[in-house]
Structure formats: C-alpha cells, structure tokens
Amino acid sequence: MLFSKLIFAFLFLASSVFAWPWSSGEKKKNPEEQARIQDSLKREELKNLQREVDALTRIRLQKADSLEKLEAEHWRKRYAESEMTEEHQTETRELDGRYSKLSTDLGRVNEEVQASKTLTTDAEDQATADESAYDALNTQVKLSIDKTLGDITGDYPVGMNDRLLRLKQAQNEADAKSPNTLAAMRSYFEDRLLRHAQTYSQSFGSEISQVGSRPDVKVNRLRLGTVFLGEVAADNGEVQALLRSGALQGKVFEWNSNLPQEMAAQIQKAVSEAGTSPAEVTIPLDVLQNKAVKNSISDTKELTLQEQAQAFFKKGGIVMYPLMLVALFAILLCLERFFFLSIHGRVGTRMMKKLKTLLDAAQYEEAAELCLKENTSLSMVLFAVVNKAHENRDAAEKALQEALLREQPKLDRRMGLLAAMGTIAPLLGLLGTVTGIITLFNVITEVGTNDARVLAGGISEALVTTETGLVIAIPVMILHGLLSEKIEKVTSEMYAQSTALLNKLFSN
Numbered sequence: 001m002l003f004s005k006l007i008f009a010f011l012f013l014a015s016s017v018f019a020w021p022w023s024s025g026e027k028k029k030n031p032e033e034q035a036r037i038q039d040s041l042k043r044e045e046l047k048n049l050q051r052e053v054d055a056l057t058r059i060r061l062q063k064a065d066s067l068e069k070l071e072a073e074h075w076r077k078r079y080a081e082s083e084m085t086e087e088h089q090t091e092t093r094e095l096d097g098r099y100s101k102l103s104t105d106l107g108r109v110n111e112e113v114q115a116s117k118t119l120t121t122d123a124e125d126q127a128t129a130d131e132s133a134y135d136a137l138n139t140q141v142k143l144s145i146d147k148t149l150g151d152i153t154g155d156y157p158v159g160m161n162d163r164l165l166r167l168k169q170a171q172n173e174a175d176a177k178s179p180n181t182l183a184a185m186r187s188y189f190e191d192r193l194l195r196h197a198q199t200y201s202q203s204f205g206s207e208i209s210q211v212g213s214r215p216d217v218k219v220n221r222l223r224l225g226t227v228f229l230g231e232v233a234a235d236n237g238e239v240q241a242l243l244r245s246g247a248l249q250g251k252v253f254e255w256n257s258n259l260p261q262e263m264a265a266q267i268q269k270a271v272s273e274a275g276t277s278p279a280e281v282t283i284p285l286d287v288l289q290n291k292a293v294k295n296s297i298s299d300t301k302e303l304t305l306q307e308q309a310q311a312f313f314k315k316g317g318i319v320m321y322p323l324m325l326v327a328l329f330a331i332l333l334c335l336e337r338f339f340f341l342s343i344h345g346r347v348g349t350r351m352m353k354k355l356k357t358l359l360d361a362a363q364y365e366e367a368a369e370l371c372l373k374e375n376t377s378l379s380m381v382l383f384a385v386v387n388k389a390h391e392n393r394d395a396a397e398k399a400l401q402e403a404l405l406r407e408q409p410k411l412d413r414r415m416g417l418l419a420a421m422g423t424i425a426p427l428l429g430l431l432g433t434v435t436g437i438i439t440l441f442n443v444i445t446e447v448g449t450n451d452a453r454v455l456a457g458g459i460s461e462a463l464v465t466t467e468t469g470l471v472i473a474i475p476v477m478i479l480h481g482l483l484s485e486k487i488e489k490v491t492s493e494m495y496a497q498s499t500a501l502l503n504k505l506f507s508n
Helices: 002-018 029-155 158-177 183-201 261-275 291-297 307-344 349-359 365-376 377-388 392-413 413-445 453-461 464-505
Strands: 200-208 217-224 226-232 239-244 254-256
Touching: 029 158, 029 183, 158 183, 158 254, 217 392, 226 261, 239 261, 261 365, 307 392, 307 413, 307 464, 349 365, 349 464, 377 392, 377 464, 392 413, 413 453, 413 464
Parallel strands: none
Antiparallel strands: 200 217, 217 226, 226 239, 239 254
8 A cells, every 4th residue: 555655756846847837938838738737737647546546445355265265264164163073072982971970990900909809918918827826826736736645644544655646646746847737636535535534434354465574474354444454474473453552753653562462452352253244343443543552552561761761852852952062051051060170179288288388488499389380270379479578569460360361261161061061951952842843743733632642742741841951951950050159268268368378478
C-alpha cells in the first residue's frame, strides 16, 4: 500500500514538470488551455488512481484468496487436530482402562505374594518350632536311655544282656546323624514295659546260671517277680539267692551264697516243691529284701579288728582317704614337735648350776662353750648374753633380743599347720556326710524305699565321715594345746633366765 502511494506521487511530479511552461512566451496562456491541461492532469491522475485501485483490488483479491486458502488450511488443520485429539483421547481412555486393570491385577498379585510370604514365614516358623521340639524330644529320649543304661548295672540282673542290647540299639538310633526318635522311643518303652512285666511274672526251670557265685553251672531257678530269685545247683545242691542290698553305691542287687544252713535247706525245699507244680510255695525271705534282712539272713561270724576297721573305712567312701592323710600328717607333725621341744626346749638344771659357778668365777669363755655345747633354745639365748659379758649392757640386751627373735620362730614352727589339720578334719567329715546324703536321696528318688530302716542306715553310713573327722580333730586339738603350753613354758623360761643372767652380769 505504501509502495503504491510512492509510485503515484512520483508520477504526479513528473507530469507537473513536463507541463511546466519553459519559455516566457508561453507564460501567458489562455484559460482554456490551462483548463484543458488541468483536465488532462486530472484524467491522468484518475487513471493512475484507477490503476492503483485495480492494483490494490488485485492485491486484495490475492490477499483474500491467500487468506481463504490459509483459512481453509487452518480449518483443515483444526479438523485434523480434532481427529488426532479424539484419537488420542480414545487411546488415552483405552490405556487408562488397561492401566486400571493392570493396577488392579498388580495389587491382587501383590496381595497374593504377601499372603504367600506370610504363609511361607508361618510354615518356616512352624517347621523351626517342630524341629526344635523334635530335637528336644530326641534329647530327652537320649537322656532317659543314657540314664537307664547307667543304672542297669545295679538293676535286677535277670535278662540284663537282652536289656543292654535293646537299650544300646535305642541309643544308636537316637545318636544317629538323622536320629530315628520314634524307633528309639519304641525300643526304650519296650524295655521299660518288659522290665515292668518282669516284676509281676514268675518262672521256674532248669538253666545255666550266668550270674552269682557259680556261673556256667546247671541250676534249678525259681523266680518270683523281682522279689525272690533262688538257684539250687544240680550237681551238689548248693543254694544261692539274689538279695536287694540297699547299698548307696554299686549294685542294688547282689548274690548271697553264704546263707545259714537252715535257711538254705528251706530255699532248696521251696525250689524242689516249685518243680512239682504245687499250689503254693513258701519262701523263707522278707519280701522287702532290704539291707537289714540281708544282714539277718547272712551267716554271721565274728569279725577281726582289722576286718571291722576295713568295713568301717569302706562305709565312709572316698572321703576317708583324705581324712586318713590328714590324721597321718597330724600325727607326724605332733611327733616332730614333741621330739623337737623335748630336745631343744629342755631346761638343764645341772647345766644352769655349772653355768652359775663359771660366771661366779668370771670364766666367761668356758661359760660360752658350755652354752654352745648344750645346744638348746635356752642355752643359745644365754650364750648371746654371756658372749657380750666383756661389753656394756646395751650390747648385751641387743644380742639377747636377736637371740630371742631367732629361737622363738623355731619353737612355733608348724604349730599353725597342726591347728589347720585339726580344723580340716571335721570339715572333710562334713563334706563326706553331705556327699553321702546326696547319694542317699538320689538312690531313694530312683529306686524308692518302703522301709524307714533303709533311710536310717543310709544316713548312718553318711555320718561315718563326720564321726571320723571328729575322732581325728579332737586328739589333734588336744595335742596342739599341750604343745602350745610347752612352747609357752619354754619361752617364759628363756625370758626369765636371760633377764636374770643379764642383771647378774651388769648389776652396776
């Protein structure tokens, strides 16, 4: 538009230049000519304007056409964009639906996974608990089997070999790398049931004896539960019976063939009658079969003093050995102190009179030789004073104190150890008593007792060590007191005689 206006202004100036009168002669033209010129200029200007209008019209048409094309393109693009937006929205809705479905499926899968993990954890915990319970059960079974194996040697001896094999098999099954606890329990309970059934059964027959004083001998055996078992040898009719000993240690059952002649005859008769299938058999034994019964049926004989001492020592158990060592050591200490004080603690009256005579005669060297020759605690103290007779009192007192300090420890040596022996002995006896009572109650817990005499007998055996400890401690303490009194007497004599000698030599 601006360009068209510039062209129009340029053409207008050009027409004005050419129409300008150049000569002076033409300055005065007639009005018609001027009107014609003006009219020509206007027509020219109108043409120019017309051309400009036409140009502008063409431009406007072109612009309108371009604008229409642009508008058409714009709407076409808008339509395509709308279609794309609709497709995008459709795809978005489809994707949202799929995402929602996948999210729901994922949540459900996560819940199932979590539930599976929970179930797996619970199953693992349950498996761990079951495994621990199984191990605990297997451990308990092993302990029961081991305890039974440990106690079987003191139990009823009949059928012991089969019991040992059965329990050993159960122990191997429980100790295996992959233990078979059920099989071990089955073998263990079978053993307990058979042992229990043996208590309430009886048997009679001719067999080879495997236990007792005469093994591998053909005998007639009568068994009534675990209360009575008697055997009569087929070759010479020797009788032996199995008795419950009631001992705190060792075997609970033991054989006794040292029976009184009358009782052996009664047992032989009972076994013979059992072989003829009688209605009843009279057994000449107390069914309790405790230690008192055993002692009452044993063939009594008078024991020597040595045998009585050995039996007494055996009752005390292992604590009797340190008690005997304490007693022996205390005796040696007492003898050593007695001989030492008898030799080095004596006060020689003749030596004192002779020493006094030599001192009165101022024979100090002879007096010193006499003290050295005597070689007692008193003489050594007096020697220290006599040796300083040519010096002053202070030197003699210092020598006296040194001699007393040397001799006093010699007199008191090992007295503390002797007192310790007198204190240790009852403590060891008390230890043996406590150990014996613990063993007694363990036996009562395991095998039980229905006789108070067994309990009293066990306690009396446990008190043997206390009695022995007191028997050792009382004499030792008495001897310690006597020796201490003798030492005190010797010490007092040393102080008295040395002080008197010191005063006599340095009276001024």
